[in-house]
Amino acid sequence: MILVITGPTGVGKTKLSLELARKYNAEIINADSMQIYKGLNIGTAKVEDNP
Numbered sequence: 001m002i003l004v005i006t007g008p009t010g011v012g013k014t015k016l017s018l019e020l021a022r023k024y025n026a027e028i029i030n031a032d033s034m035q036i037y038k039g040l041n042i043g044t045a046k047v048e049d050n051p
Contacts, residue, residue: 003020003026005017
């Protein structure tokens with residue numbers, strides 16, 4: 001199954017994705033619009049899981 005979470009800035013997408021990833025032992029794939037260069041680490045809105 002592939003779940004896609006989209007929405008405007010600041011509505012809780014990251015929090016929801018972390019909760020779902022923990023619950024289902026899933027992987028988060030970030031498709032940030034600012035990721036435009038091959039090999040570039042995430043430049044904005046980097047998900048950091050610090051429980």
